[in-house]
Amino acid sequence: MKRDILSMDLPELTAAVKEMGQPAYRAGQIFSWLHKSGVASFDEMTNLPKTLREALHDNFVIFGCAIEKKLISEYDETVKYLFRLHDGEFIESVLMKYRYGWSVCVSSQVGCRMGCKFCASTMNGVVRSLAASEILSQVYAIRRDARVRVSHVVMMGMGEPFDNFDNALRFLELITDENGQNLSMRHISLSTCGVIPGIERLADLGLQLTLSVSLHAPDSETRSRIMPVNKAYDVELLFDACHRYFQKTGRRISFEYAMIDGVNDSDGQADLLARKIHGMPGHVNLIPLNNVVESEFKPSRRVAAFQKRLESHGITATVRRSLGGDIDASCGQLRRKAMEGRDEA
Ligand code: SAH
Numbered sequence: 001m002k003r004d005i006l007s008m009d010l011p012e013l014t015a016a017v018k019e020m021g022q023p024a025y026r027a028g029q030i031f032s033w034l035h036k037s038g039v040a041s042f043d044e045m046t047n048l049p050k051t052l053r054e055a056l057h058d059n060f061v062i063f064g065c066a067i068e069k070k071l072i073s074e075y076d077e078t079v080k081y082l083f084r085l086h087d088g089e090f091i092e093s094v095l096m097k098y099r100y101g102w103s104v105c106v107s108s109q110v111g112c113r114m115g116c117k118f119c120a121s122t123m124n125g126v127v128r129s130l131a132a133s134e135i136l137s138q139v140y141a142i143r144r145d146a147r148v149r150v151s152h153v154v155m156m157g158m159g160e161p162f163d164n165f166d167n168a169l170r171f172l173e174l175i176t177d178e179n180g181q182n183l184s185m186r187h188i189s190l191s192t193c194g195v196i197p198g199i200e201r202l203a204d205l206g207l208q209l210t211l212s213v214s215l216h217a218p219d220s221e222t223r224s225r226i227m228p229v230n231k232a233y234d235v236e237l238l239f240d241a242c243h244r245y246f247q248k249t250g251r252r253i254s255f256e257y258a259m260i261d262g263v264n265d266s267d268g269q270a271d272l273l274a275r276k277i278h279g280m281p282g283h284v285n286l287i288p289l290n291n292v293v294e295s296e297f298k299p300s301r302r303v304a305a306f307q308k309r310l311e312s313h314g315i316t317a318t319v320r321r322s323l324g325g326d327i328d329a330s331c332g333q334l335r336r337k338a339m340e341g342r343d344e345a
Contacts, residue, residue: 005060006034006133007170010179020055028179030056035180038140040064063133065091065141068338071327078324079146082334085110085134089127090335092158093138095146096323103152106138108168109159112332114193115228116214118258120292121158121332124339129163132170139175153183156191156212158332162198172207185209191256196233199241203248212285213242214256217264218273226263226297239276246280253280258287259300270306274313284310284317292333 008016014027026048033045042048042056065083068090072079079095094105112119113126135155143150153175155161161168168190175183191212192198202211215235217223223230230238242253255277259265273284286307289299300306303319310317 002059002061004063004131004133005030005056006062006136007131007167007174009170009173010177016060020052020059022052026052031177031179034062035136035174035177038143040140040144061086063131063137065093065134065137067141067145069334070145071324071334073324073327075326076323078327079142080324080327080334081138081142081145082338083138083141085130090338091130091134091138092332092334093142094157094324095142095148095150098152101151102146102148103154104139104142104150105154105157106135106171107157107159108135108155108161108164108171112159113163114160116193116216117226117228118216118260118289118292118295118297119332120294120336123294123332123336126159126163129167130159132167132174135167135171136174139181150181151183152187152189154189154191154212156189158335160193160195161190162192162195162202165198165201169205172209189254193227193229194233194235194238195229196237196241199238199245203245206249208251210254211245211251212254212256213238214258215273216256216258216260218269218276222264222269226260235276242282243280246282253282255282255284256287257284258289259303259306260289261298261300263297263300265300265302265306267305267309270309271313274310274315277315278313282315284315285320286317287320288322290322290333 010031013031014024017027033039042053045053063086067081068084069082077097081093083091089110091107091110096103109129110127111125112122115122139150175181176185185208189210189212191214193214216226220235223235286303307317
């Protein structure tokens with residue numbers, strides 16, 4: 001079994017290099033090739049002796065993502081990637097352009113087991129979690145392909161990051177490593193459907209990233225209806241965990257709220273949401289529901305009214321700009337099409 005070298009941190013790499021009878025500084029060179037240059041093969045590590053490159057090739061593998069399909073939005077330069085992993089599984093990532101730079105949305109799992117009723121990623125359950133290397137290589141592959149400097153990352157693609165906590169954390173460590181991409185932790189967002197133990201573990205780490213909580217309903221009944229995870233981690237306990245998270249880290253939480261017609265878009269729900277957030281500087285991100293073919297839910301027409309209502313209670317609420325509407329940019333839809341062979345293009 002070859003070792004997954006792209007998931008290794010510098011101390012692990014140093015130990016491995018020493019085991020091969022090499023001087024420790026080689027680890028730094030290899031790390032830099034992998035994470036700063038983002039090379040896809042050992043042959044490209046031109047300042048290493050050929051014998052070492054061969055030894056690396058024999059003992060390690062660089063997990064990469066192969067571009068299976070790429071869709072470029074005509075509206076706004078958003079690029080959606082369907083990647084094929086080494087075992088033939090598919091994942092999706094999105095490159096988005098903002099005023100402040102380029103942002104990549106990465107997947108953390110192949111599929112998802114959280115079962116949100118409006119989400120395309122979860123419809124066939126989870127196949128497996130991604131290694132840290134496979135989360136990283138989405139960013140590296142996009143960087144190489146699009147030739148842009150990626151300054152922001154959102155862990156909001158397919159999968160639940162807290163269902164893959166250790167690898168998600170290793171990804172965060174590696175992408176912010178000063179010897180690699182050196183991304184600022186403040187430029188990273190991680191989104192969870194509300195896995196409370198994950199929120200608590202993250203709170204203990206005190207990272208400067210932005211935690212997004214996919215809330216989608218302020219009351220248990222509605223939330224259980226659209227998000228089965230609410231039966232395990234009830235929204236009341238979730239709000240408690242969010243308040244504790246803020247107290248521990250001082251970081252404002254972003255609440256994601258996809259507006260669904262007649263389900264979660266009443267004034268009463270806006271009032272309740274405001275009450276629950278009260279006491280911490282929460283921010284509500286209202287998302288126009290993306291139509292998923294198989295889903296019974298329809299987009300709400302009350303987005304602006306709901307936003308106003310929240311603001312009347314002193315809660316800041318923004319409406320998420322919808323990017324790449326012409327290219328199925330909501331995660332999970334491309335992979336589903338590929339799996340079903342519906343995609344003739
Ligand atoms: N599992 C994590 C991250 C992946 S989902 C989480 O749940 O947060 C990324 C975001 O897209 C979540 O807020 C999710 O609820 C939202 N989402 C999923 N399907 C959607 C749809 N059809 N329309 C709008 N947002 C959707």
